[in-house]
Amino acid sequence: MDLIKEHPVLDVGYFKRHARVEFTFDGKHMEGYEGQPIAMALHANGVRVYRETPDMKRTRGFFCAIGKCSSCFMAVDGTPNVRTCVTPLEAGMRVETQRGKGRVAINPPAGE
Amino acid sequence: MNENEMLFSSGVLTGERKGAVSPPESLWNDKKGGLVVVECPQRIPCNPCNTSCPVGAIKTFADINDTPEIDYSKCTGCAICAAVCPGLACFVIDLSFSPDKALYKLPYEMLPVPSKGDSVDCLGRTGEVLAKGTVEAVTEPKRDRTHVVHVSAPKELARDIRAIRVVK
Amino acid sequence: MMKETTTDILVIGGGAAGLSAAAEASSSGAKVTVVESDLHLGGQLVKQTHKFFGSKDEYAGTRGYKIADILLDEIKQNEKNVDVMTNTTITGYYIEDGMFTAMRGEESYIRIKPKKTIVATGAQERLIPFPNNDIPGVYGAGAVQTLMNVYGVTPGHRVLMIGAGNIGLIVSYQLMQAGVEVAAVVEAMPKVGGYWVHAAKIRRMGVPILLRHSIKEALGDRVIDGAVIMELDDKFAPTGAERKIDCDVICLAVGLTPTTEILSQAGCDMRYVPQLCGFVALRDRTMRTSNPDFWSAGDATGIEEASAAMVEGRIAGLCAARSLGLPVKSDRFDEYWSRLDHLRAGEVGEKIRAGVAKVMRDRWED
Numbered sequence: 213m214d215l216i217k218e219h220p221v222l223d224v225g226y227f228k229r230h231a232r233v234e235f236t237f238d239g240k241h242m243e244g245y246e247g248q249p250i251a252m253a254l255h256a257n258g259v260r261v262y263r264e265t266p267d268m269k270r271t272r273g274f275f276c277a278i279g280k281c282s283s284c285f286m287a288v289d290g291t292p293n294v295r296t297c298v299t300p301l302e303a304g305m306r307v308e309t310q311r312g313k314g315r316v317a318i319n320p321p322a323g324e
Numbered sequence: 325m326n327e328n329e330m331l332f333s334s335g336v337l338t339g340e341r342k343g344a345v346s347p348p349e350s351l352w353n354d355k356k357g358g359l360v361v362v363e364c365p366q367r368i369p370c371n372p373c374n375t376s377c378p379v380g381a382i383k384t385f386a387d388i389n390d391t392p393e394i395d396y397s398k399c400t401g402c403a404i405c406a407a408v409c410p411g412l413a414c415f416v417i418d419l420s421f422s423p424d425k426a427l428y429k430l431p432y433e434m435l436p437v438p439s440k441g442d443s444v445d446c447l448g449r450t451g452e453v454l455a456k457g458t459v460e461a462v463t464e465p466k467r468d469r470t471h472v473v474h475v476s477a478p479k480e481l482a483r484d485i486r487a488i489r490v491v492k
Numbered sequence: 493m494m495k496e497t498t499t500d501i502l503v504i505g506g507g508a509a510g511l512s513a514a515a516e517a518s519s520s521g522a523k524v525t526v527v528e529s530d531l532h533l534g535g536q537l538v539k540q541t542h543k544f545f546g547s548k549d550e551y552a553g554t555r556g557y558k559i560a561d562i563l564l565d566e567i568k569q570n571e572k573n574v575d576v577m578t579n580t581t582i583t584g585y586y587i588e589d590g591m592f593t594a595m596r597g598e599e600s601y602i603r604i605k606p607k608k609t610i611v612a613t614g615a616q617e618r619l620i621p622f623p624n625n626d627i628p629g630v631y632g633a634g635a636v637q638t639l640m641n642v643y644g645v646t647p648g649h650r651v652l653m654i655g656a657g658n659i660g661l662i663v664s665y666q667l668m669q670a671g672v673e674v675a676a677v678v679e680a681m682p683k684v685g686g687y688w689v690h691a692a693k694i695r696r697m698g699v700p701i702l703l704r705h706s707i708k709e710a711l712g713d714r715v716i717d718g719a720v721i722m723e724l725d726d727k728f729a730p731t732g733a734e735r736k737i738d739c740d741v742i743c744l745a746v747g748l749t750p751t752t753e754i755l756s757q758a759g760c761d762m763r764y765v766p767q768l769c770g771f772v773a774l775r776d777r778t779m780r781t782s783n784p785d786f787w788s789a790g791d792a793t794g795i796e797e798a799s800a801a802m803v804e805g806r807i808a809g810l811c812a813a814r815s816l817g818l819p820v821k822s823d824r825f826d827e828y829w830s831r832l833d834h835l836r837a838g839e840v841g842e843k844i845r846a847g848v849a850k851v852m853r854d855r856w857e858d
Contacts, residue, residue, distance in 0.1 A: 214646040220435045220669050221469045221541040221555065227644030228532070245643075249531065252643040260628040260715045271714045273628025277635035279529055279581065280616055283626075294598055297635075298579065300531060333683035334656075334701040335691025366688040367838040369799070370545035372553040388547055389838030408553050410543035411689025434669060434697075451698025468555070470543075487696040 213243075213256050233303035250296035250307055251277070251284045262286050262296060263310035286310045290317065336449045341365045343391025346483060347399075357401030358418025358427060362392045363486070364411060376408040403429040403472045407465040417482050426479040427460060430488060432471045438462060438490045446477045447487040454481050457488065495602045499525035499575065501812050502592065502606035504582050504754060507535015508798040509790025510612035511563040512805030513812070517610075518570035520813040520820045525604065526574065527594060529581040534560035535614060537798060539637035541666055545687070549831055550799035557641070563802075585757040590785070608785050608812045611755050612805060615748035615769075615791035620654070623709040625742075629716025633663045633745035640670045648741035652719050653677040654707055658686030658797070660745030664694050667743075675737050678705040678721050680728060687840065708734060710742055748795045755792070758783045767847030768794025774851045777829065778811035779804055782853075787812050794851075796844050803832045 218224065229245040236242065237259055244253025251274050254262065261271045262284045275283035279298035288294040289306050292314020296307070328338040337344055343366070346352070347359040360381065362373065367389040374382045374392065381399035382392050405414040406429055416429035428446070438444055438459045446457040457477035464471050477485055501517050503510045506528030518524045526533070540556020551559045567574050577596065584593045592604040617632040619625065631639075631647065633655075639645045651672055653664050656679035664674045674694070682703050684691040691701055704724045711718035719742055723733040749770035756762055760773040760781035772794050773781040780787050787808040790801035807828045814820045836844050 216640060216644040216646055216670050218435060219541075219644075220433050220437070222557070222641065222644075224644065226557070228642055229644060247531070248643050252639060252645050255639060255647075256643075256645045262628070271627050273715070274631060274639070275635060276617065276632050277638040278616070281632075291598070298529065298531065299598060300579075330682070330703060334703050335661075335684055335688055335693075335695040337692070363692065364689060366840075368545060368687050368689075368840055369547070369835045369838050370552060371547050372543075375548060376553065387837055388834045389841075408543075410545050410553060411687060412693050413689045435671070447696055447698070449692065449696050451696055489697070 214258060215256055233301065235301060235303070235305040235307060237307045238309055244301045246303060247300045249277075250286070250288065250294075250299050250301050250305065252297075253301045254296070254307070261309065264312070266312040285314070287314060292316060337363050337365070347394070347396045351396050353419050355401065355418070356420050358416045358420070358429065359396055359399050359401055360394060360405060361415045361417055362394060362405075362413060363415070364392055364413040367391060370410060372408045372410065373405045373414055376404050378402065378404060401429070403463070404465055406431045406472050407463075407470050415486060419479060419482060421476060424479055425476045426482050428457070428475045428477055428485050429472050430475065430486065432473045432488060433469065434490075436490050436492060437471055438473060438488070442490065444473075444475060445489040445491055446475060446481065446485045447489055448484045449486055451487070453489075454485055457485070497525070497602065497604050499523050499604065499606045500608065500816055501525070501809075502527065502604055502609045503612060504609065505535065505612035505614055505790070505792070506530070506533035506576070506578070507612065507614050507790065507801070508537050509614070509792070509801040509805035509808075510535070510610070511560070511567065512802040513610045513612055513787075513789055513809035514574055515563055515566040515570075516806045516809030517813040518567060518573040520810070520818045522573065522813045522816055522818055524574050525606065526576045527580045527582055527604070528576070528578045531579050533564060533576065533578065536634065537563075539634075539641040540662070540798070541641060541669060542662055544799055545797070546799040546835060547831075550802060550835070552799075556798065582754060585754055587757065587759055608815060609758070609787070610808045610812055611752070611786060611788040611792055612790045612808070613751040613754065613792045615750050615795055617744065618747040618749055619744065620707075620746050622707050624712060624716075625710060627710065627712060627715060629712060629740055630710055630742045630744065633659045633743050636741070636743050637663055637666065640672075641666060646670060646672060647743075648672060648739070650675050650739045651741040651743050652707070652721070652737050652739040653743050653745060655679060655745035655747070656681075656684040656686060656691065656701055656703075657745060657747065658690060659748075660743075661686040661690035661694060663743060663745060664699060665690070668694070668697060668699075674699045675739050676700045676702055676721070678702045678707060680704065680706045680724055682726070707742065711736075716740055716742055748791060750792045750794060752792055755781060755786065755788060758786050760786055763851055765794065765847045765850050767843045768851070772851055774853050776853050776855050778855075779808040780811060794844065794847050797835070800832060800835050800844070803828050803835070
């Protein structure tokens, strides 16, 4: 894991690291800290590519970390375009590389 | 722009200027405990060196943006300013340490923290290794993770050594 | 039905300026709601491991992340007056009925109708164009700080820093503290833009600061594995001299721009002021905008140091509370302004002084 183990100024306890939880990234089991943004957990696991753009198939990843740039959009538990840099990690989350614009499952209203 | 000016503009002191002058030799050579050397040549809003000095050796600023001026007759070389300065721009150099070595009291905020007796690299203002030094003491005056490392190293480098690197 | 709440003063942004505004306003008895888009309060303060400049009044000599704790403790003293919503982003303001909409997390929406509003939304990072600047490994400097100093995740192994303003210099130093190598800092200008002492700190640790240099392109197929930097002449044109740098992270510290969308939505008079780094609201000395119910403070009013943001937040908090008819210690107003004037008096403050002069108005007509 790419984690800072010691720091000259900050106590390691200062880092927001709560209970360790498991989640999956594209089906692979990974570990992270509950409540930390999903993007940070992925970065600590060495994952750099979070999505691919619709037309040019350019890779995108972590960038602004304040939920503003859309670079880190991923599909989380089936919901696309989740801002992973500001969305807290939960145990059992299913995180997937987003390819293209993402699809939202829409249930048509009854009767149509 | 000449080479020296360009070097200065990148954060390297290339000679004395206001806010970055050495103590007068006459006072410095035999001063037990050493004297402060401040390298703060830019007018910025900052005054903890003055407000933290226990003996008033760093003169009171008329304007908080003033560069520091020192009353060397008062400085005891206690190195509180070295521990407090947010810019890590205060150093204490004790030329009376031994016939051939000076004691350099340098602020340090990296890892690993050295221990007494360790041999460390003494660095100049561009990180160049100038000499090996021996750690004589490590203090943390404000208990705030800024250490002041006391290193003995050749006296003739008093105008050049400004940092250490711990090589383990 | 969407949840609707009301409050005396809505503070948008829980960073240096917003927390100071909330502390000040709540201490005079105003009911304050702080809305913060991040998962926790503190803004940029919580990532700063270096000691702050300024005077004792701005906590000089105290590390930034400790200053966040001091402000949070102060707010706690009036906690019955302060409501905090984190992970909540203001999505719009409806001037017809004075209503804000906000998103909590990704799925839940609320409405907030305050009497008064203080916009302390801070800033966002600028980009510079170069080939491959979009692929993973090119990170904003604030993002790198969040990753390493808030969550303790190593951003990479070897970093090329673009920009030698205070942020580029400070983040370079912080990277070294986190055990990450800094290959070099490149800066297009002929001198560092940040404090000289911050530059000296990393220079003496052996980091080159290459003035009159910029990045030509990032290298890598799916992720960054290097960069080409180029030398510039005094007209910022490439001289032809180039060099490859091995790195897995390219950190952009090329400036910030104020976050002001809400102020525009509120109909505040805005101006583009280069010295303040973008569009900002015109204001009077109370930090009130041309919309009499809106104040602004901190980087949202122009890019400056956190120490100044904290003082502006105090002024806005004080004056917004006063506008509600609450008893405030009015002598503080002059004290805060004298502190701001001192902070801006030096050579680095010259730009700010010129910028503020362009947007400062006499008291707005009632």
